[in-house]
Amino acid sequence: MPLTSPQKMFENAYQGGYAIGAFNVNNMEIIQGIIQAAEEEQSPLILQVSAGARRYAGQTYIIKLVEAALQESDLPICLHLDHGQDFEICKEVIEGGFTSVMIDGSHLPFEENIKLTKQVVDCAHEKGVWVEAELGQLAGIEDDVKSEKSIYTDPDEAVEFVERSGCDSLAVAIGTSHGAYKFKGDPNIDLERLETISSRLPNFPLVLHGASSVQPEFVDMANKYGGQIEGAQGVPEDKLRRAAQSGVCKINIDTDIRLAITATIRKQFAENPSEFDPRKYLKPARQAVKDMVQHKITHVLGSSKSI
Ligand code: G3H
Ligand code: 13P
């Protein structure tokens, strides 16, 4: 099965009130764990690659790993660039065969964000590639796009932005943030704002970044075996479920994968100190990714059996 565009996935998700998981991938074990979970759940999938992941693994390796997954699976799988920071990186991955790109001009002034997004849209659409854009800013730090505080998406601006940029989906800022430390006190997610944006853009797919729920079981496990991940807090899963019913068709998850792997490897190291075969600790880590993704698909995204 060749890589697919998100278009049909999102149409079905929008109608069905569920979301597609967009999981960040960096290596073979992560890709295999995610694919195994989606296979069991018969769920469509987005595998996304950040600029940092692309530097770490190399674009060719990532593409070849995803091709291997496609050879063994009949699932609809989309390969997406996460947080493309400029036109050049978008163009490079489009030429490499990605079926979807994000151009993240969220740090730019409104007019400049529109201009950059439109430039990517013109190039991507020529090749049938999907374009996600972002309006508003999430707090938190990614490798290549930085923001110190969050600026929520304005619904009027969102409508104008979509019309003028021609983007295919829009990432909105409603209080989520990247990483494991999303909230100090109560998790404050502006679902009303999301509903307003969605009602102003009917049938238009929205995207939620910074959507890991930071599962306490993995934080506790990491800390129990020598980690220092204190005060971590993610987005409550019931809020993500509601977002999936309010126009959000794509939910981005990276931190939960990192936590599942790290906690599991820490436990393996602590319990088997004389072991030094990487397969012995990477196998349970891959299994932890699979179990976590399966939980997301069934309990958070709602995308099981939607192929
Ligand atoms: O949104 C950012 C993703 O979590 C990717 O993170 O840039 O460290 O690969 P990264
Ligand atoms: P998390 O850090 O919450 O997993 O968000 C990931 C993300 O938004 C990738 O673009």
Ligand code: ZN
């Ligand atoms: Zn993101």
